[in-house]
Amino acid sequence: MLKRLFPMPLHTGILLVVWLLLNSFTVGHLVLGFILATIIPWLAAPLSDPHARVKKPLKGARYLLMVLWDIVVSNFEVAGRILRSNRHLRPGLVALPLDLQGQFPLAVLASTISLTPGTVSVDISEDMQWLYIHALHVDDEQRLIDRIKTRYEAPLREIFAC
Amino acid sequence: MLLVMEVLASFLLIMGGVFILIGALGMVKLPDFYTRLHAPTKATTLGIGCILIASMALHALRGDGLSIQELVISLFLFITAPVSAYMVAKAALQRRTAFLEGTRNADMSEDILERRAPDSR
């Protein structure tokens, strides 16, 4: 019964808190936010599919901080490349063999790659074994692949335990 | 204390402005579509992140309380930037937008379109 009323309890809580923070904290907004936080999961629950859960939240937080730092560093790198002459650029496509499995972890990995050092993820092969990346500057393909695998994929495998 | 916060916020604002400008400069000067894709997904996203953090600090400084809106906007932008980059890149590949001459593995684009494993090289 409770499960039917609140199919996504975590999301209900987050929605209510965000609604109260975006508006003012009054009884009226509490009631309205509660109604919305109950109705929206009813509509959204059929769309969600069971996905991997974060097994190690502490490692996840560390990963998030590391990615934030990498975003800042990579931006200086990309800014440097933009300001220099185009002739120095060696763009290229790279295929990254994947060990990570599961849709949600892969989405996190692809987004991380898009936000960090001069790389954008373009597509994934149908069997989910290869991630295609476009890099702004490739000196050594293998080094780029190794770097992504050790720096981002290995921690993600630990976090999602897969 | 007040002055220190203001100087810090000004620094963040200027950094944000510089990154946004560099992103726009990259949009104009980089040689092909796929390299141009890097400018907005990275430089512009970080630039707007800096400006929003500065705005949060300044609003807190003025005593309006901690406003969560900036945090929501920056989170939203950081989540959507890779998604829109991915979608636009895929659309460009589908239209066979030309690669810059000398791009490594440019022939791999056929594999990507078919979504199959790359030919063993």
Added chain:
Amino acid sequence: MLNMVLMAVSVMVGLALVLNSIRLLIGPSSADRILALDTLYINSIALIVLLGLYFASDMYFESALLIAMLGFVSTAALAKYMLRGDIIE
């Protein structure tokens, strides 16, 4: 001092908007134009946030939030239209 900084940053963002518009006009491919529009809306959010700081009002954030959401949806719709020739299948 802060107002000076805000002015200077607004000028930088305005210049960025002009540069993006140049890319929007010259293309050459339609993917470039979508990318330019995407960057334009993100930069306009920056401009609105700066305006909100300048006038010390938090009314502007509502519009910034709206632009962020509508901008993402329109970029996704345009990219999908290019990909499939249709938006809703």
